[in-house]
Amino acid sequence: MNKFNKLNEEDLLNIEGGIDPITIALGIGTLFVSAAGLGYKFGADLAKRKRK
8 A cells, every 4th residue: 555645736836936036037128128118219210210
């Protein structure tokens, strides 16, 4: 008889802490910076068009 508990993938993720929080923070930060850059380029282009 096997007396050891078997862990499934969900239990292992809970033990290990799930996805690294630093990875999530870097990903969200990167998305924010790229969105801000795109917004700046769009706004600058729109302003140039209205000046002409």
